[in-house]
Amino acid sequence: MDFVKELDLLIRSRYPVIYVRTSEEERACNVAANIARAQKKNLLQWSSTEGLRLVESFHGGLMPGGDELRQPVAALEAILQDTGRAIYVMKDLHAFLDDRPTVRKLRDLYQNLKRSYKTLIILAPAKKIPPDLEKEVYFLRMPLPDTEMLRKLLLDIARTLRQDGRVQIAHADTLVPHIADAALGLTLDEAERVFFKAIARDATLSEVDIQYVRDEKRQIVQKSGLLEYYEAVEDLGKVGGLNQLKHWLRRRARAFEPQAREYGLPAPKGLLLLGVQGCGKTLAAKAVAGSWGFPLLRLDMSRIFGSLIGSSEENMRHALEMADAVSPCVLWIDEIEKTFSGIESSGMSDAGTTARVFGSFLTWMQDKKGSVFCVATANSVSRVPPELLRKGRFDEIFFVDLPNAEERREILTIHLQRRRRKADAFDLAALTARSEGFSGAEIEQAILSAMYDAYDESREVSTRDILRALEAAVPLSVTMREDIEALREWAKHRARPAT
Numbered sequence: 001m002d003f004v005k006e007l008d009l010l011i012r013s014r015y016p017v018i019y020v021r022t023s024e025e026e027r028a029c030n031v032a033a034n035i036a037r038a039q040k041k042n043l044l045q046w047s048s049t050e051g052l053r054l055v056e057s058f059h060g061g062l063m064p065g066g067d068e069l070r071q072p073v074a075a076l077e078a079i080l081q082d083t084g085r086a087i088y089v090m091k092d093l094h095a096f097l098d099d100r101p102t103v104r105k106l107r108d109l110y111q112n113l114k115r116s117y118k119t120l121i122i123l124a125p126a127k128k129i130p131p132d133l134e135k136e137v138y139f140l141r142m143p144l145p146d147t148e149m150l151r152k153l154l155l156d157i158a159r160t161l162r163q164d165g166r167v168q169i170a171h172a173d174t175l176v177p178h179i180a181d182a183a184l185g186l187t188l189d190e191a192e193r194v195f196f197k198a199i200a201r202d203a204t205l206s207e208v209d210i211q212y213v214r215d216e217k218r219q220i221v222q223k224s225g226l227l228e229y230y231e232a233v234e235d236l237g238k239v240g241g242l243n244q245l246k247h248w249l250r251r252r253a254r255a256f257e258p259q260a261r262e263y264g265l266p267a268p269k270g271l272l273l274l275g276v277q278g279c280g281k282t283l284a285a286k287a288v289a290g291s292w293g294f295p296l297l298r299l300d301m302s303r304i305f306g307s308l309i310g311s312s313e314e315n316m317r318h319a320l321e322m323a324d325a326v327s328p329c330v331l332w333i334d335e336i337e338k339t340f341s342g343i344e345s346s347g348m349s350d351a352g353t354t355a356r357v358f359g360s361f362l363t364w365m366q367d368k369k370g371s372v373f374c375v376a377t378a379n380s381v382s383r384v385p386p387e388l389l390r391k392g393r394f395d396e397i398f399f400v401d402l403p404n405a406e407e408r409r410e411i412l413t414i415h416l417q418r419r420r421r422k423a424d425a426f427d428l429a430a431l432t433a434r435s436e437g438f439s440g441a442e443i444e445q446a447i448l449s450a451m452y453d454a455y456d457e458s459r460e461v462s463t464r465d466i467l468r469a470l471e472a473a474v475p476l477s478v479t480m481r482e483d484i485e486a487l488r489e490w491a492k493h494r495a496r497p498a499t
């Protein structure tokens with residue numbers, strides 16, 4: 001349900017204490033004010049600096065005043081005594097929720113509010129509800145603004161500036177939706193600042209502002225510290241081999257269009273790429289974004305767990321929420337087994353945090369309806385939690401093996417061209433044969449190492465140099481033979497070959 005409707009309904013159904021997680025205080029206050037107006041209730045706001053203030057008044061009731069109401073306990077007592085019908089929005093209360101008297105007062109208040117037409121709304125940027133209040137408090141997240149809201153904001157700004165005669169805005173009707181969409185994922189405040197900047201820097205609203213807003217957004221998402229944002233970089237042309245995987249992806253390139261939903265198809269959920277190290281899993285993950293023209297968001301688990309702000313679970317939810325808002329996008333989790341391998345022991349080692357963070361990720365994957373395509377990679381199966389491999393999570397699990405002869409030829413060609421060489425100037429047949437058992441990464445390394453040698457001797461690199469480099473290297477397929485065999489054995493029945 002839409003957030004405003006849900007909050008309205010909760011208040012009408014007399015939920016006494018509602019905890020709203022949001023970093024957008026002003027927007028949340030406006031929502032509360034609209035609801036208060038519609039329900040003909042007084043609206044009061046509390047913050048630790050201003051105390052309790054009356055914002056909207058429909059009838060008699062509490063007329064707060066006095067410095068002592070800056071104390072949370074005193075403010076809660078005043079609310080308890082209030083005889084009117086009112087909504088109280090409290091801004092900094094979460095900072096006092098480890099204070100015994102405040103928690104006590106809230107519990108007393110709960111009993112009183114239940115039998116009244118008064119509602120307490122706690123606004124907080126993170127979920128932090130003490131265990132002995134969990135039953136009393138209804139928790140709700142305010143989602144980021146949707147397209148509709150952003151369009152309205154941009155139109156308002158454009159209208160104001162145009163009336164001032166300060167800016168030129170042509171084709172507003174066609175541009176506004178695109179620019180608004182580019183801002184999805186931002187808070188209303190952030191979007192407002194970005195829109196103003198976009199218009200102010202050249203006194204017009206034009207095509208180039210779409211990219212400008214995207215660039216600004218990238219910086220803002222980056223600053224959240226939870227996701228890394230890349231504009232689409234690689235494309236599938238840079239990936240050698242993996243034809244089955246490429247085919248699968250091409251077949252789904254159009255599946256994110258709204259027409260596909262009308263056709264009766266769900267949006268693709270995502271892929272797990274599992275297999276031998278250095279064979280292009282990470283590269284392919286990046287290329288998916290590039291080939292579909294989606295931004296790539298990297299979900300880096302060390303940031304989720306390591307961030308100083310918010311709990312790990314909240315961070316995970318927030319990151320997923322941002323991804324949802326930025327969609328269509330590719331959400332990429334590299335080497336997923338590294339983070340989620342400790343789940344079974346999580347109860348003992350970290351009080352279950354890893355397990356809960358993993359749980360919220362799984363739930364999100366399961367229920368996901370938006371156009372976030374999730375690509376996860378893994379280098380080993382033994383440490384991948386079995387829940388991830390179950391049907392309904394990823395659309396498909398692809399096994400990425402060492403490249404076969406045809407693929408090695410493609411990889412050689414790609415990397416020679418990337419180093420400004422014409423591939424047909426080399427004996428590709430010999431190189432292909434000699435590189436058997438080498439991964440894509442190792443083939444790339446051999447080419448580079450040959451080029452360093454040749455450059456040092458001030459001459460052009462030749463087939464012989466590369467052959468020699470291949471000769472000198474011991475590929476992982478030799479040192480890790482048993483691991484690779486085990487991986488293949490596992491994948492035989494459980495994953496689809498990428499080749």
Ligand SMILES: Nc1ncnc2c1ncn2[C@@H]1O[C@H](COP(=O)(O)OP(=O)(O)O)[C@@H](O)[C@H]1O
Pocket residue numbers: 238239240241242276277278279280281282283284377411414439440441442444
């Ligand atoms: N199939 C491939 N085609 C082209 N280059 C490859 C391929 N596989 C590996 N490489 C090269 O090796 C590098 C490392 O590969 P990567 O994608 O990180 O492997 P993985 O994630 O499977 O361990 C890539 O950036 C790319 O330069």
Ligand SMILES: [Mg+2]
Pocket residue numbers: 278281282283334335377
């Ligand atoms: Mg990798």
